[in-house]
Amino acid sequence: MIKPVRIAAISFDHGHQYSYLRAMLSIPDLELVAISEPNHEQRVRAEAMLDEFGVRDSVRVFSNHEELISCDDVDAVSICSANVMHHDLVMLAADAGKHVLCEKPLATSLSDATAMVQKCAESGVTLATAYPVRHAPQVWDVRARLARGELGKVHSMSMTNVLGARPRGWFIDPAKSGGGAIRDHIVHATDLMRWFSGSEVQQVYCEADTLMRDIPVEDTGLLIEVFASGAIGTCDPSWNRPTTWRKWGDVTGRIMCDHGVLEFDITDHAIQITSSDVTRPHAEVSFAASMNEALLRDFAVAVFEGREPCATGKDGWAGVASTEAAYLSAKTQMFVDVPSYPDA
Numbered sequence: 001m002i003k004p005v006r007i008a009a010i011s012f013d014h015g016h017q018y019s020y021l022r023a024m025l026s027i028p029d030l031e032l033v034a035i036s037e038p039n040h041e042q043r044v045r046a047e048a049m050l051d052e053f054g055v056r057d058s059v060r061v062f063s064n065h066e067e068l069i070s071c072d073d074v075d076a077v078s079i080c081s082a083n084v085m086h087h088d089l090v091m092l093a094a095d096a097g098k099h100v101l102c103e104k105p106l107a108t109s110l111s112d113a114t115a116m117v118q119k120c121a122e123s124g125v126t127l128a129t130a131y132p133v134r135h136a137p138q139v140w141d142v143r144a145r146l147a148r149g150e151l152g153k154v155h156s157m158s159m160t161n162v163l164g165a166r167p168r169g170w171f172i173d174p175a176k177s178g179g180g181a182i183r184d185h186i187v188h189a190t191d192l193m194r195w196f197s198g199s200e201v202q203q204v205y206c207e208a209d210t211l212m213r214d215i216p217v218e219d220t221g222l223l224i225e226v227f228a229s230g231a232i233g234t235c236d237p238s239w240n241r242p243t244t245w246r247k248w249g250d251v252t253g254r255i256m257c258d259h260g261v262l263e264f265d266i267t268d269h270a271i272q273i274t275s276s277d278v279t280r281p282h283a284e285v286s287f288a289a290s291m292n293e294a295l296l297r298d299f300a301v302a303v304f305e306g307r308e309p310c311a312t313g314k315d316g317w318a319g320v321a322s323t324e325a326a327y328l329s330a331k332t333q334m335f336v337d338v339p340s341y342p343d344a
Helices: 016-024 040-052 065-069 083-095 110-123 137-148 181-197 288-305 313-332
Strands: 005-010 030-036 060-062 076-079 099-103 127-130 154-160 201-209 220-227 232-236 252-257 260-265 270-275 279-281
Touching (some): 005 016, 005 065, 005 288, 016 076, 016 099, 016 288, 030 040, 030 065, 060 065, 065 083, 076 288, 083 099, 083 110, 099 288, 110 127, 110 313, 127 288, 127 313, 137 252, 137 260, 154 181, 181 201, 181 220, 181 232, 181 252, 181 313, 201 313, 220 313
Parallel strands (some): 005 030, 030 060, 076 099, 099 127, 154 232
Antiparallel strands (some): 154 252, 220 232, 252 260, 260 270, 270 279
16 A cells, blocks of 8 residues: 555636545545635535545645645645636646646646646656546546457547536636637547547647627537547537536547447446447446546556656646647638647
8 A cells, every 4th residue: 555645635616626525535545634725615615525524624724725835744736726727836836846636628828738747847746637537437448449459440539528517607707717618628538539549639620619608718619630640530529518418518439440439428337349240338337436536546646656647747738739729720710730749
């Protein structure tokens, strides 16, 4: 058993932090020592979770992020602020020698993302991007089959990461979010396609608009991504499903290979493999709790062992690169080249 990593939760602006907090309190490899949240209502909600787990007296609660970051007994932090704050908080944490798990998207500009990755490397701290979907059992199963070459080479991929719930608050404030559905959801789908194909995105074409609601950011979009391997991917990151939809959102994928198709839906717990000679459903598996726990457990072990996490800062950088290219494509109505990481 590893020595527990002393972790703190910084900001509950993004609701994912509540799920991560529950995971932190459930994993022996992590010791939650502090949380910080300036917003009273969000702080009270987090404190209620501490009460639920019976740890309210042992976890310090701050209303100031910088004060928490300065604590000597914090090894690592999980940052779930509004998107535009990621850069400043990660830089402060790295300066203080804290390992960082940063909510997606890593940043709202490529220059910020580059600075964050480089700062953490220079400071000798781990920078992990919170891509919990990588840790869904369905996704692991699909990736393992692709790695074994069960169905041959990947030729095309089609992903959705859509929303039925209505985004509100800072999510629809471009000054805080950096954009709408494109900024919010491209990163998951693009990350999975990179992971499945083992290849980087070279070009992006994007259509994006605000079609469903009177909000100042886009709620609808479609992308085509061309990969270095020659594979082609499509992505629907829209926030355009009705509020009466049967689920809050989804992450689905269809991967076309030489000898068949792999399909998955993490919200329906489903995997289906269709080969040239057999069609059979894979056993359903539960993912909802284990996905976030697996993300936090991987981060803890990466910090303890000094290895890279499953999704690194550079993986987060790649998501930002595709997003920036998508916005430029939507503006110019042209395919846009996606840059490679500067040290590549």
